[in-house]
Amino acid sequence: MKKFIFTLGTTAILSAGFAGGASASGNDTYQVQKGDTLWSIAQNHDVSVDELKDANNLTSTIIHPEQNLNVSIIKEITHKVERGDTLWSISQKYGVTVEQIKAWNGLGNDLIIPGQVFAIETSGGSQAVAQPAPAPKAEPVQEAAPAPKEEPAEQPAPEAEQKQEPAQEAAAPAPQPEPAKEEQPAEQSQQSGKQLTVEATAYTASCEGCSGVTATGVDLKANPNQKVIAVDPSVIPLGSKVYVEGYGEAIAADTGGAIKGNKIDVFVPAQADAEQWGRKTVNITVLD
Known part of the structure; x- marks a missing residue:
């Protein structure tokens, strides 16, 4: 009997046995297709080229289309029981049944202890791969220690919440915001008076040929910060006090050839500043 040994983790030993140069389990065969190689067939069936050669009494890697190859190869691995293992969890890990594990290892009951080594058989090149198993059934391993309780560590949490409640109540009365000084002109616009929506442009007194004196005699060059429209x-x-949205309170102290109807020209x-103002639609209130 030929043996092939390798390690699975720190405790698994894989062995393959063949009768008459190779032994096969069942009648699982694969018919060679055109383009197949022994290597590709070995990869597809998760076995090695040497195992296929031994299982089929091949002396070389040459194969032919329609040739039938035995790909069912018995493999045996071992599993060392660890704390928390059950027969059910081990069976789920390797894709076998509890009864098979018991039969392979001569077990008369379901009790297992850490350190035991069990033989696990797989066939057809399906190697056992560790899989996360679902929650195990009630088959506890002896000496399994109960998980430590963490409830005392969580108890302070409600107290912390209770301490926060007074702080929240203390912070409940939110201070009422006082009206900002910047909003006072907006309040003035709500005073009684004639309200209009107008098209507003801007002008300066520094233009070429401009005297800088308004139609009512205000010298804008001498008073560049005067609010005039x-x-x-x-x-x-003329002479009215007017509140202009976005400009402020001004005096209607000037006229213009293009200023007809609901149009105004604000002095900057x-x-x-005039270019930045541009042309816009604003609301105005004639205060008196």
Whole structure:
């Protein structure tokens, strides 16, 4: 009998036995197809080329189409029982049954202890691969120590939650935000007065040929920070105080040839400010 030995983890020993040069379990055969090689067949059936040669009394790797090859090879591995193992979990790990393990190892009951070594047989090149087994049935290994309880460590959690509750109650009354000073002009816009939606542009007193003096006599060059708008007097009387959205409170102190109807021109100190303002639609309130 020929033996092939290798290790599985630290305790598994694989052996293959063949009768008449090789022994096969069952009548599992594979018919060689065109393009097959002994190596490809060995890979597909999870065995080695040497095992196939021995199982089929081959003296070389030459094979022919329609040739029937025996690919059913008995393999035996061993499993060393570890703490927490049961016969059921071991059977699930290697894809066999509990009764097979008991028969292979002459067991009369289901009791196992750590350190025992069991023979596990597989056939047809299906090597045992460790798989995560489902929850084991009630077949505990002797000397298995109960898992330590962790309940005391979790008990402080409710106390921590109770301590947090007073803090949450203390933080419940949220301070009421005070109106920002920046919002005061918006409040002015809500005062009684004539409200209009107008098209607003911007102008400066630094243009070429401009005197810088408004229609009502305000010298804008001498007062570059003065809030002044140009209006159509038939819509907004000259001298009126007007609140302009995005500009603030201004005096209707100027006119313009293009300022007709619901149009205004807001004064800004520099040309860059006028370009930034551009042309926009704004709401205004004529305060008086």
